[in-house]
Amino acid sequence: MGIEVLDLSELDTNSVLQQIEFMAELLQEDNPSIDTKRGVLHDLLIRYSGILAAANQENIDRIRRSSSLQAISEDPTLADDDIVDLVLSNYGLTRQEGTEATGTVTIVVDTLAPVVLPAGLTFDASGKTFHTEIAYTAQTTNDSVLSEADRVLTQLSDGNYSFTVDVVADAVGLSGEITKGTLMIPTAGITNYVTSYATSDFGGAVDTETNEQFLLRLQTGIAAEAASNRVNMYAMLRAQPGFENYVSASIIGFGDPEMLRDRHSIFPVSYGGRADWYVRTSERVKLVGTTLAATLIEKTGDGKGNWQISIGRDDYPGFYDVVSITPTDATNFVGTYDINQDIRSADVTSTLGELTPDIAVAKEAVYSRFQSAVIQFKDHDTDTSALTVNTSTKNYSVTFRMLLGIEDIQTIVGSRGHRNYAGDILVKAPIPCFVSMAFTIEGPPGATTPDPSVIADDIAGYVNNLGFTGRLSASAISDIIHNRIGSLTCSAVDMYGQILRPDGTIKSLRSSEVLIVPDEPENMISARTVVFFSDPEDIQISAAAVAIPEI
Amino acid sequence: MGVQDYVDRTVDMLAYQGGAVMGGEVLLTPTLASADNSGQITTGIQKLAQRFLLELLTEKGSMVYQEQRGCSFMEDARLGLLHTALDVLASFSASLVDIQTNLVAEETLDDPGDERFDSAEIINISFSGDSASIRVRVRSAAGISRDVIAPLNITI
Numbered sequence: 001m002g003i004e005v006l007d008l009s010e011l012d013t014n015s016v017l018q019q020i021e022f023m024a025e026l027l028q029e030d031n032p033s034i035d036t037k038r039g040v041l042h043d044l045l046i047r048y049s050g051i052l053a054a055a056n057q058e059n060i061d062r063i064r065r066s067s068s069l070q071a072i073s074e075d076p077t078l079a080d081d082d083i084v085d086l087v088l089s090n091y092g093l094t095r096q097e098g099t100e101a102t103g104t105v106t107i108v109v110d111t112l113a114p115v116v117l118p119a120g121l122t123f124d125a126s127g128k129t130f131h132t133e134i135a136y137t138a139q140t141t142n143d144s145v146l147s148e149a150d151r152v153l154t155q156l157s158d159g160n161y162s163f164t165v166d167v168v169a170d171a172v173g174l175s176g177e178i179t180k181g182t183l184m185i186p187t188a189g190i191t192n193y194v195t196s197y198a199t200s201d202f203g204g205a206v207d208t209e210t211n212e213q214f215l216l217r218l219q220t221g222i223a224a225e226a227a228s229n230r231v232n233m234y235a236m237l238r239a240q241p242g243f244e245n246y247v248s249a250s251i252i253g254f255g256d257p258e259m260l261r262d263r264h265s266i267f268p269v270s271y272g273g274r275a276d277w278y279v280r281t282s283e284r285v286k287l288v289g290t291t292l293a294a295t296l297i298e299k300t301g302d303g304k305g306n307w308q309i310s311i312g313r314d315d316y317p318g319f320y321d322v323v324s325i326t327p328t329d330a331t332n333f334v335g336t337y338d339i340n341q342d343i344r345s346a347d348v349t350s351t352l353g354e355l356t357p358d359i360a361v362a363k364e365a366v367y368s369r370f371q372s373a374v375i376q377f378k379d380h381d382t383d384t385s386a387l388t389v390n391t392s393t394k395n396y397s398v399t400f401r402m403l404l405g406i407e408d409i410q411t412i413v414g415s416r417g418h419r420n421y422a423g424d425i426l427v428k429a430p431i432p433c434f435v436s437m438a439f440t441i442e443g444p445p446g447a448t449t450p451d452p453s454v455i456a457d458d459i460a461g462y463v464n465n466l467g468f469t470g471r472l473s474a475s476a477i478s479d480i481i482h483n484r485i486g487s488l489t490c491s492a493v494d495m496y497g498q499i500l501r502p503d504g505t506i507k508s509l510r511s512s513e514v515l516i517v518p519d520e521p522e523n524m525i526s527a528r529t530v531v532f533f534s535d536p537e538d539i540q541i542s543a544a545a546v547a548i549p550e551i
Numbered sequence: 552m553g554v555q556d557y558v559d560r561t562v563d564m565l566a567y568q569g570g571a572v573m574g575g576e577v578l579l580t581p582t583l584a585s586a587d588n589s590g591q592i593t594t595g596i597q598k599l600a601q602r603f604l605l606e607l608l609t610e611k612g613s614m615v616y617q618e619q620r621g622c623s624f625m626e627d628a629r630l631g632l633l634h635t636a637l638d639v640l641a642s643f644s645a646s647l648v649d650i651q652t653n654l655v656a657e658e659t660l661d662d663p664g665d666e667r668f669d670s671a672e673i674i675n676i677s678f679s680g681d682s683a684s685i686r687v688r689v690r691s692a693a694g695i696s697r698d699v700i701a702p703l704n705i706t707i
Contacts, residue, residue: 009615016616035561035594038657039602040583043614044564051616 005055015057020050076211084211088218096209096245101169101176103202105130105184108162109192112140112153116191117165123184123196126537127453128176130167130184138163158332160194173207175457179537180287180399201287206245207461217244227413227420237279240412242405247283248467250430250528252276257521258529261426264360273423274358276524277413278430280531281405283464285432288316289399291328296384296392297376305384306340309375309398313347317369318406318429320500324399325377337396341376342504354414357426363524366502367429369407403429430531431524433497433509433517435463435472436538439481443488445545450484456536458484463534470517470527472497499530560663563598565591566605567699596665600689600697602657603671606650607687607701620653622646636676639685643673664693674698 005011023046024036036046065071066083076084085095105123109115115138122131138151145152151163167184169176178184182198190196209217220235227233230251237243252258254272262274294307311319324336346365350356357370365371375398382394410427412418419425437459441449458480463472474493481490497509501523509515517530568580568591584590593601609621610629624646633639654668668691675686690696 011616013616033560033562035563035598039563039598040566040605041564043605044566047614047617 005058008051008055011051011054011058016051016054019054019057020047023050023053072211073215076215079211081211084214088214091218091221093214093218093221095214096206098172098208099204099206100172101174101178101202101205103130103167103178104164104199105167105196106162106164106199107138107186107190107196108156108160108194109138109153109190110160110194111192112155112161113192114139114144115153115163118188122170122187123167124187125178125182125184125198127451128178129170130176131170132165132167136163136165157327164199169202169205172205174205174283174461177202177205177284179535180289182537200289203286209245213245227418227425233277236413236418237409240409243279243281243409247280247465248430248531249280250278250468252278252524252528256528258524258526260522260524261358261360261364264358275420275423275425276529277409277425277427278468278529278531279403279406279409279427280430280467281403281409283461284535285320285401285533286404287323287399287401288319289397291395292398293393294325294377294379294396296387296389296394299384299387299389300378302380303383303385304378304380305382305387305389306376306378307394307396309377309396311373311375313349313370313372314407316400316402317410318367318371319373319400319402320367320429320432321401322375322398323401324397325375326397327381328395328397337377337379339375339377341374343374343376344371344504345373346370347372351411351414353416354411355416355419355424356414357424359426363502364426367406367431368426369410370426430468431499431502431529433499433515433530433532434538435495435497435515435532435534436540437477437493437495437534438540438542439477439493440491440542440544441481441485441488442491442544442546443485444548447488447545449488449543452541453536455481455484455541456539459539460534460536463532466532468528468531470530472515472532474511474513497532499525501525557594560594560666562592562594563601565593565597565601567601594666595663596689596691596693596695596697599666599668599691600699602654603650603668603687603689604699604701606653607646611649619649622649622653633683636678639676639683640673643685643687647671665691665695667692669694 024042027034027046028036034041036042062080063083065075066079067087069087072079072084072087081095117132117136119133119135120131122129134149136149136151138153139145140153142152144150151165153161153163155161178198180198180200184196184198186193186196217238220231220238223231223235225232225236225239227236233251234249237246237249253275254262254270259270259274259276261276262270262272265271292309294309296305297308298306300306321342322339325339326333326336344366345362346359348356348359348370359365359370362371406427406429413425413427443449459477462476462480466472472495474495477493477495478490492512494512495510495515497515499507499509499517501507503523507518507525515532517525517527519526564583566581566583568582568585568588606621607624610625611621611623612618614620624642627633627642633642650671651668658667670690672688673685674688677684685701686698687701688696688698
């Protein structure tokens with residue numbers, strides 16, 4: 001917010017009335033013959049003097065709040081960014097500026113012919129705009145590729161051709177991130193164009209640091225960076241390159257009911273020395289796509305078969321789940337092959353220079369870098385009559401949902417220099433509760449409704465920054481909605497959450513009031529281990545005209 | 552009342568200027584000063600009548616931070632709801648509740664009787680073209696009344 005009051009209607013009513021009364025008393029004392037309680041002088045002179053005095057007082061208060069570290073800490077939202085920057089510069093800290101999301105667009109054309117894309121070509125995707133920074137040329141052969149700006153057209157299984165170009169979001173911050181497969185529509189014509197979509201999740205975007213985040217960094221910056229208590233451990237994490245902006249973290253240790261790893265002895269008591277560190281490294285989960293070879297494990301009666309993919313612990317460390325398995329190069333394939341089994345296990349093979357945490361059963365390793373997995377699925381397209389079980393293989397496009405960086409943090413805390421000499425630390429991605437929601441914006445016929453993607457971004461930003469709260473209230477979502485829709489109204493918010501338990505089962509939550517994380521310490525499920533994830537694509541916003549009679 | 556009755560009274564700027572006629576009829580002009588008049592002050596029943604006019608001509612809710620000030624009379628006029636003398640009377644009567652509440656709230660028993668509001672009534676309404684002339688009698692707690700002609704151009 002700006003430091004200056006720019007709108008006289010944004011002042012506190014009580015403050016204004018007090019200032020008006022104060023002005024009237026001052027004027028009355030100075031000139032007892034003037035009627036300062038009411039009338040023209042009061043309404044035209046004293047009243048506006050009081051409003052302006054209240055505005056000045058508000059300006060003074062804001063400067064005072066912004067200049068005091070204590071006041072800033074008590075309420076960071078009221079402080080002016082520029083002055084907070086100045087105050088915290090005394091501690092050698094500078095605010096981290098936001099960056100734009102970047103990613104790759106796959107463009108499909110129907111003819112094998114060169115295609116030229118100019119620099120600055122824009123694409124629209126889910127209400128967001130992206131642009132190319134350089135001119136690209138799609139070439140028909142590898143021999144024609146002379147620079148980074150030349151791309152090769154690749155033939156697809158459906159007879160079309162595709163090439164990729166890099167784009168950058170126009171807007172700074174996470175609102176510019178889109179997920180793999182999102183349709184991206186060019187705003188200018190492309191020769192032989194068929195379609196275009198996001199090749200993979202867009203990334204690299206960072207929101208400009210808020211005052212709250214800036215102050216949190218100050219607090220952890222002052223703390224010793226060591227694996228001792230929680231504040232020190234957070235400071236240690238924030239001091240690591242690449243993790244300065246981790247979103248939230250929670251540490252489960254001795255005495256916490258969710259801690260299972262310190263009860264491995266034959267006695268049913270906790271003996272300490274173990275810590276489970278749940279780190280949310282980014283606001284949104286990443287969709288990471290790759291091509292993996294699957295092995296045919298069973299032929300089915302319909303001539304098709306069940307296939308299996310093995311995922312090692314270092315392949316996609318700490319991944320949450322596999323969201324899709326599709327044929328490679330199939331642009332018209334919709335959905336995913338049915339996943340029959342997702343079997344997790346623990347791989348505690350020692351790593352040179354790292355302390356391997358004490359992990360006894362698979363569910364303790366789930367969402368950590370020590371998990372491995374076997375995924376089995378049914379391919380209802382491939383004819384297996386000529387294939388051999390346990391021998392034949394085929395490549396598939398597989399998309400994982402995961403947080404990045406879990407294995408890097410494990411490496412840091414497992415190193416001799418960082419780890420606590422009295423125990424081990426197991427770093428995990430937080431247990432996810434993936435949230436979708438739906439609501440209707442209502443207004444009179446002809447009313448202008450705001451851009452739904454902006455509302456969805458706001459809501460997702462709120463949900464993804466909640467941290468380990470254990471509760472997601474519909475009233476808070478309604479508040480965000482009302483900030484955008486003005487005098488329009490919104491229906492109840494239908495919220496649906498799915499917690500992916502470490503044991504592989506799913507716990508569903510549904511409410512139009514509040515989603516509450518259940519207390520299941522035997523499954524390591526509690527408000528201290530579960531976080532909410534929201535993707536703007538999973539927020540369904542509809543608009544409805546309501547009949548309001550004329551009176 | 553004589554001039555001595557107004558000694559030590561508090562005064563206000565005269566925003567609706569017109570001849571000072573005790574108990575008479577005054578056509579008011581909304582101005583603080585004019586080419587031949589550098590401004591006047593007022594007190595007594597005239598100050599009360601001016602306060603009454605301010606409330607009557609202020610749309611309720613239009614004064615930020617003091618949304619209770621004013622009444623619905625000018626809103627009715629602005630919306631073109633005043634077509635007949637009966638419409639004006641009905642709107643005025645409805646507005647009088649808010650006006651009385653607001654005026655009395657500003658007053659204390661220590662204020663002079665002729666500056667404290669008692670009642671008001673419309674004593675004449677005349678239409679000419681697209682404007683209406685409304686003559687209002689404002690009565691003070693001291694029993695003194697003053698007739699004012701509101702300078703209104705309203706859509707009828």
